[in-house]
Every structure is written in C-alpha cells, then in structure tokens.
Amino acid sequence: MKVDQFDFELPKELIAIRPAPSRDGARLLVVNGKSISDSKVTELPDNINPGDLMIFNDTRVIPARLKGKRGIAKMELTLHMNMTGGVWKAFAKPAKKLKVADVINFDGGLDALCTHKGDAGEVTIKFNKSDDELSDALKTAGVMPLPPYIASQRPVDARDEEDYQTIYSKNDGAVAAPTAGLHFTENLQNALKEKGVNSAYVTLHVGAGTFLPVKVDDTEDHKMHEEYGELSKDVADLINETHARGNKVIAVGTTSLRLLESATDEDGVTREFAEATDIFITPGYKFRCVDMLMTNFHLPKSTLFMLVSAFAGFENMKAAYAHAIQNEYRFYSYGDSSILFREDR
Structure with missing residues (x-):
C-alpha cells in the first residue's frame, strides 16, 4: 500500500507532553468493527470476559x-x-x-x-x-529517551523517570516505553483479576527504530529494525490453552502484539521464543494469535498506525482516528488509549 494512505492531520495541541494526572484516568476509545464508543481506562474490564488472557510487556526503559x-x-x-x-x-x-x-x-x-x-x-x-x-x-x-515529539517541546525531567515506566517493568533493555501499559495501576489490575481475567508477561525490548519515519513511498519497501523478545514456554502454553477453550488473547500494546505474532505459527500455535524479530504488519496480514489490542494513538504514516489498521480494519481506524481528533483525545505516548477488536476474528 502507498504510505500516503496512512496520513492524517493532527492538531499539535492534541499531542500529550505529560500523562493524565492518574495512570488509569485516561480516556479509552472502543473500536469494534464500525462501532466506535467513548469510554475510560478504568472501564477496561467491561470490555473483557472472564477467562480471557491479557499479555503485558515487562521490559524496562533504560537511560539510552x-x-x-x-x-x-x-x-x-x-x-x-x-x-x-x-x-x-x-x-x-x-x-x-x-x-x-x-x-x-x-x-x-x-x-x-x-x-x-x-x-x-x-x-x-x-x-x-x-x-x-x-x-x-x-x-x-x-x-530517559523520550519520543522526539515530546523531547522537542520540553526537556526530560525527574517526573519522566517514573511516568515513562510501567508499574510492572522488570527487565532492563528498552529505549522506548510500551506505552499502552503506562495506563495500568494496581487498582486496575486488581479489577481485571476480580473479573476473572488472566494475565501473563512477555519481554520485548522496544528499540528507537519505533520512532523512525517511513521514508519510502510503498509499505513493501520499508525495512523494520530488529527488536529482541522473549516468551516463555509457560506463557505459550497459557496462550494455547486460552484459545483452546474459546477465550480471547489481548495484547497490551503493539510491542506485545508483535512478539506474540512472531512466536505463533500459521496454524495458530504459540511457541517459546527468544530471538530478535523485525515483523512488519500492514493491512492484509493474517493474524495468528492476538484477538484484541489495547494501544495508544499513533503518528500519521507510522508503522504502528499501519499495524492497527491491519488489526481493526483500515477504514475502521480512519473513522476511529477522525472521531478521536474531533473529540480531542490526547495522542501518542503520554496520551489516551483505545481497545481494538480484531476485524477478521
């Protein structure tokens, strides 16, 4: 596809340079096919069923x-x-x-x-x-390596050392935060647990390549930078068991999704994984593992906007982003979030 198809106009004032006062105080856009509705991150459990499995990326950002x-x-x-x-x-x-x-x-x-x-x-x-x-x-x-769209507007300070880490970060190695995870608090995780939602952790060390602009005209000509990821056998077994009983696997962030898809074969079987991946997901990709995706709002013409367009549907995401802009959602790493249902599930 032509990269220009993933372009859109974003008012600069919608770029969040600080997170919401409380991590789970952000807004949540729910996109299920052509259905788009406004919600809050605290209401995330309302969109997930008992027995579903949420996968978190426990990488920790280093001063890179x-x-x-x-x-x-x-x-x-x-x-x-x-x-x-x-x-x-x-x-x-x-x-x-x-x-x-x-x-x-x-x-x-x-x-x-x-x-x-x-x-x-x-x-x-x-x-x-x-x-x-x-x-x-x-x-x-x-x-702390804040994204260029924040670092260009203000200097890094002590607040970022906490704000730009998930509360469950564990394994040093990322140079960018898995930003969907920034919205989670102990209260939100407890609410999900009380509903019967299961959770598991993988590690994908997010690289600075995630911020690089796409400089080609066609998506087929773009090359992704590699990122190292690990997914244990226990987690792979849990994913396969979840799908076997008809429940959904929910990736918290595009980083988790990229690792899960890399570790899952064409038959939908997830396996232990410990290597680098350069998977590049654009519309037309057949998803093997992930059924729902929680993710923040991404840059125009970025590989991540291409990924969410592949996941929830190109036209659906164009409509969702238009709705988000019209309703003044906050964009990018410190911004609001969304929960996306896979279009072809």
Whole structure:
C-alpha cells in the first residue's frame, strides 16, 4: 500500500507532553468493527470476559540517550539494541561525522568505540564497560529517551523517570516505553483479576527504530529494525490453552502484539521464543494469535498506525482516528488509549 494512505492531520495541541494526572484516568476509545464508543481506562474490564488472557510487556526503559564528545565535537547516541558484552546498535547524531574507530567520551568515565557504520545513521558501538557496570554508567551518562515529539517541546525531567515506566517493568533493555501499559495501576489490575481475567508477561525490548519515519513511498519497501523478545514456554502454553477453550488473547500494546505474532505459527500455535524479530504488519496480514489490542494513538504514516489498521480494519481506524481528533483525545505516548477488536476474528 502507498504510505500516503496512512496520513492524517493532527492538531499539535492534541499531542500529550505529560500523562493524565492518574495512570488509569485516561480516556479509552472502543473500536469494534464500525462501532466506535467513548469510554475510560478504568472501564477496561467491561470490555473483557472472564477467562480471557491479557499479555503485558515487562521490559524496562533504560537511560539510552547519551550526549558526549568525539574529540572536541559534540556527539549524541540513542541506543536501540543490545548485542551483549557492552556492544550496542545505536543511532548517532551527527552520523556523517562519526567514523569507524572513533571514540566517544561520556560523563562518568564511559567511552564508546565505533566499530561499524550502517544506513540511516545506525552505528555499532562497543562500550568500555558491560553488564552491571554499564547499567550503572548509563544512569550517570544517559537520560530517559523520550519520543522526539515530546523531547522537542520540553526537556526530560525527574517526573519522566517514573511516568515513562510501567508499574510492572522488570527487565532492563528498552529505549522506548510500551506505552499502552503506562495506563495500568494496581487498582486496575486488581479489577481485571476480580473479573476473572488472566494475565501473563512477555519481554520485548522496544528499540528507537519505533520512532523512525517511513521514508519510502510503498509499505513493501520499508525495512523494520530488529527488536529482541522473549516468551516463555509457560506463557505459550497459557496462550494455547486460552484459545483452546474459546477465550480471547489481548495484547497490551503493539510491542506485545508483535512478539506474540512472531512466536505463533500459521496454524495458530504459540511457541517459546527468544530471538530478535523485525515483523512488519500492514493491512492484509493474517493474524495468528492476538484477538484484541489495547494501544495508544499513533503518528500519521507510522508503522504502528499501519499495524492497527491491519488489526481493526483500515477504514475502521480512519473513522476511529477522525472521531478521536474531533473529540480531542490526547495522542501518542503520554496520551489516551483505545481497545481494538480484531476485524477478521
């Protein structure tokens, strides 16, 4: 499909630069086929049945944006994929100035050697620290990597260190939050549990590639960056059991959905998974695992708007976003949310 088909006009004032005062105080748009209705995140349990299974992404955002110097020249890195042993793939700025074998110096004695240059500003770097030492050094040298549409309007501050993490975040490695999960509170999770809704956790370390613009004219020409994910055998068994008894699997966020679809074969059987995925979902994709999706509102012409259009129907999502804009829903990472029913289920 042509990328321009996924464009829409969004008033700048609808871009949320802070979350709602309470995590579950956001609005919730319910999209079920052509039916569109306004709700609240606190009313999420009303849309889910006992025995259904909600899948959460427990990745934890690290301070992945680093400002340092290459000699006397300023250099910025945004980490996006951990290759282990202190080696990361990253986006460099200005990338043209950085050469293989250059060393970038950061605060706290942290250094990074450029070992490879790729396309679109991507580089591979090796730090002089690894594992726990590197994690500690990043806390000194790095800042929370807020999305560009927020970071361009205000600086990162102490509030973001809490606001931009889910309450159940556990495994360090993401450079962007799984933002649908930001709406969950202990009260909301307890309400779901009381209704008989089951829950399970997977890990997909969200990469900075999620913010990259689509620069091609046709979706078939776009290449996704890889992200590492893990789904245990126990969770796979739980998913298969849920479907076997006729209940639904609900992905909390597009990150959970991408991992679930990567771990499920064409026969609809979900299996243990521990590898990188570059799955790119556009209209026409046949979903194998996920029946419902909770997700925030996405950028025009983004891979995530393409994904939700594939999931809930292209025309349905165009109508849903028009409704959201007309009714002044708050967009993007700190914005309101939606619950989508799969169109072909």
